[in-house]
Structure formats: structure tokens, C-alpha cells
Amino acid sequence: xxxxxxxxxxxxxxxxxxxxxxxxxxxxxxxxxxxxxxxxxxxxxxxxxxxxxxxxxxxxxxxxxxxxxxxxxxxxxxxxxxxxxxxxxxxxxxxxxxxxxxxxxxxxxxxxxxxxxxxxxxxxxxxxxxxxxxxxxxxxxxxxxxxxxxx
Numbered sequence: 001x002x003x004x005x006x007x008x009x010x011x012x013x014x015x016x017x018x019x020x021x022x023x024x025x026x027x028x029x030x031x032x033x034x035x036x037x038x039x040x041x042x043x044x045x046x047x048x049x050x051x052x053x054x055x056x057x058x059x060x061x062x063x064x065x066x067x068x069x070x071x072x073x074x075x076x077x078x079x080x081x082x083x084x085x086x087x088x089x090x091x092x093x094x095x096x097x098x099x100x101x102x103x104x105x106x107x108x109x110x111x112x113x114x115x116x117x118x119x120x121x122x123x124x125x126x127x128x129x130x131x132x133x134x135x136x137x138x139x140x141x142x143x144x145x146x147x148x149x150x151x
Contacts, residue, residue: 007039007135008039
């Protein structure tokens with residue numbers, strides 16, 4: 001087990017009328033880039049799930065960890081075309097089989113690779129998205145329309 005910290009969305013009355021958002025593009029003038037207020041939670045305990053991997057179920061925990069073999073080599077993850085054509089298809093097939101689904105919709109994928117200097121800024125844009133310390137999930141219509149993949 002390790003202890004770490006992570007940022008979570010603060011509880012705010014604002015979010016009862018306006019959904020939290022953070023834009024990854026320059027917004028129109030007068031529009032805030034983000035309305036997110038975070039709180040840092042300390043002393044979170046992270047345990048290795050590998051010894052109890054078979055104990056998790058969709059019905060009880062709402063998630064399941066599955067082993068998935070891939071045709072992708074390590075360096076293939078640098079190639080976005082291979083990622084979409086091979087890896088996302090493998091993920092969709094695995095989900096279809098696991099869930100008994102007729103259709104699986106993958107809206108977006110993000111590759112994150114830690115730069116050796118991260119989290120210290122280099123002054124230059126990183127080639128890849130960097131790790132995040134914030135618990136998050138987020139989609140916008142613009143994201144979905146630009147990165148729509150159907151399997």
C-alpha cells in the first residue's frame with residue numbers, strides 16, 4: 001500500500017446551476033477557461049488490486065478488471081492510426097464480449113506519457129498529455145464530434 005494525495009472537485013452551490021468545466025482550447029473573450037474549484041485530499045491509501053482482482057464485479061463494485069491480450073507492441077502506442085485501428089478495436093471487442101453488447105461506442109482516447117521533467121514546466125509544450133493528479137472524467141459535444149470512433 002502507498003499513501004498519496006489527489007485533487008477532487010470541491011462541493012459548491014455553483015454546480016447546482018452550472019456544470020463544472022475546464023476547456024482545453026482558448027475560449028471566446030469574456031468566457032472563463034474553467035470554473036473548477038478543487039480540494040486536495042491527503043493520505044489516500046492506494047492498494048495493489050492484483051491479489052484480489054477476481055473479487056471485483058460489475059454488479060457489486062460497478063467495475064471489473066479483465067486481462068486483455070493485444071497485438072500492439074510497446075512502440076505501436078506512438079502511432080495514433082494503429083491505436084485507433086488495432087487497440088481501440090480490441091477494447092471494443094473485449095467490452096462487447098464482457099457485456100454482451102451489440103454495439104460499443106468509443107468517443108475519445110488519450111495517451112499520457114510522463115516527460116522526465118514533469119511536473120516542472122519546461123517552457124515548451126509536451127509531446128504527450130502528462131499524468132494528472134485530479135480525479136476526473138469529462139466530455140463535451142465538441143470533443144465527441146471531433147474524436148468520434150465507431151466499432
